[in-house]
Amino acid sequence: MRHPAHFALIHSPLVGAGSWRDVxxxxxxxxxxxxxxxxxxxxxxxxxxxxxxxxxxxxxxARSAADRPIIVVGHSAAGALLPxxxxxxxxxxxxxxxxxxxxxxxxxxxxxASEERRRFLRTMxxxxxxxxxxxxxxxxxxxxxxxxxxxxxxFALETPRVPLAFFEEPAPAAQLDxxxxxxxxxxxxxxxxxxxxxxxxxxxxxxxxxxxAMVSCAPRVASGLEEIFxxxxxxxxxxx
Numbered sequence: 001m002r003h004p005a006h007f008a009l010i011h012s013p014l015v016g017a018g019s020w021r022d023v024x025x026x027x028x029x030x031x032x033x034x035x036x037x038x039x040x041x042x043x044x045x046x047x048x049x050x051x052x053x054x055x056x057x058x059x060x061x062a063r064s065a066a067d068r069p070i071i072v073v074g075h076s077a078a079g080a081l082l083p084x085x086x087x088x089x090x091x092x093x094x095x096x097x098x099x100x101x102x103x104x105x106x107x108x109x110x111x112x113a114s115e116e117r118r119r120f121l122r123t124m125x126x127x128x129x130x131x132x133x134x135x136x137x138x139x140x141x142x143x144x145x146x147x148x149x150x151x152x153x154x155f156a157l158e159t160p161r162v163p164l165a166f167f168e169e170p171a172p173a174a175q176l177d178x179x180x181x182x183x184x185x186x187x188x189x190x191x192x193x194x195x196x197x198x199x200x201x202x203x204x205x206x207x208x209x210x211x212x213a214m215v216s217c218a219p220r221v222a223s224g225l226e227e228i229f230x231x232x233x234x235x236x237x238x239x240x
Contacts, residue, residue, distance in 0.1 A: 005071060005229040006033040008061045009214075010085065012076035012100075013039050013053055013166065014133040016158025019075070022218035027225065035064035039078075040160045049166045054081055058088035069093070071229060074100050075214060080109070084172035086180075094232050095176060096225070099186035099211050102193055102200075103176060109167040125164050132159035145212045155215060178202055182228055187211040 007027060009020040017038040024034040037060035042052040061070060071094045074082040079100030086093045104112050113121070124130045134142050134156045146152040183197035186209040198204045207224065209217050 004031045004033060005226070006064070006069065007035070007225060007229075008057075008064065008070055008072045008085075008089075009034060009036045010057055010072065010074040010078040010081065011036070011039060012074075012078050012133075013042075013049075013081075014077050014159070014162055015155065016040060016160065018154060018158045019212070020214050023214050023222045023225070026218060026222035030222070030226065032226075032229075033064070035060055037061065040158070043160055043163060043166070047163075047165050048169060049163065050081065050084075050169050050172055054084040054088065054172060057081065057085045061085065061089050071096060071225070071232075073098055073225065076100050076211070077109075080104055080171040083174035083176045086176060087174040094180050094182065094228070096182045096184055096228060097197065098184045098214070098221075099190045100183075100193075102196060103174075104171045105173045105175065106170050108170050111170075121164075121167065126161075128165070129161040129163050132156065132161055134159050145210055146216055148216075151215055155212075182232075184224065184228070186213045 009024055011017050011019050017036050017040070020036045024036050027034045037057040039053050039056055042049060042056050045052070061072065070089060072082060072086050072089065073096040075098045079097050079102055082095050082097065083103045083105065086095050110118065121130070124136055142152060146155055178201050181197070181202040182205065183194050183202050184205045184207065185191065185194035186207055189211060194204055194206065205224070209220060214221050
């Protein structure tokens with residue numbers, strides 16, 4: 001018999017830690033250990049933002065994991081942080097990219113984005129910060145992702161105003177062992193990213209969910225993470 005899984009759920013820096021709340025609670029109810037680092041306070045001071053985000057996440061994971069194996073799961077823009085977070089974790093880590101961007105070691109979001117996406121981002125800037133992520137889209141568009149009004153309001157309440165400088169900073173230069181990587185595609189918008197991950201030799205999972213599935217489809221996401229753990233149980237030490 002094996003120990004329960006140990007998960008670190010890393011939220012996108014563009015949204016709040018509460019986006020993983022329901023999944024974390026479901027996993028805990030099933031006997032797993034879960035840590036959800038809160039990254040948003042890293043934006044309270046000046047740059048470098050990526051380094052501060054990684055330190056907050058890694059410190060939280062290290063306190064929780066000690067020397068035990070842990071599955072690090074990152075959503076959306078957190079993908080750029082996962083190599084550095086995994087590198088900072090002492091225990092071997094399986095790294096799951098959940099509808100997430102791929103690592104871009106030493107490059108900024110700005111370096112990798114299309115001109116169309118850069119133009120769009122510029123329209124979201126107010127002063128030196130962007131509007132909260134949920135305000136980048138129409139009310140109907142966000143409601144399509146999060147039809148439940150209470151969930152939508154809770155999600156919006158936690159969404160930070162991210163400094164534009166975050167998008168201009170290079171991501172950490174840490175590297176990942178591709179044999180430990182799983183790409184879990186949730187939405188059609190990440191089809192191309194999933195194909196690139198497959199070309200890198202990563203394990204690929206496809207689901208037709210939603211980019212905010214950890215909020216809108218929490219039971220399915222929790223079960224999917226359990227399935228990933230079960231299929232990669234070599235990371236879980238056997239009980240004595």
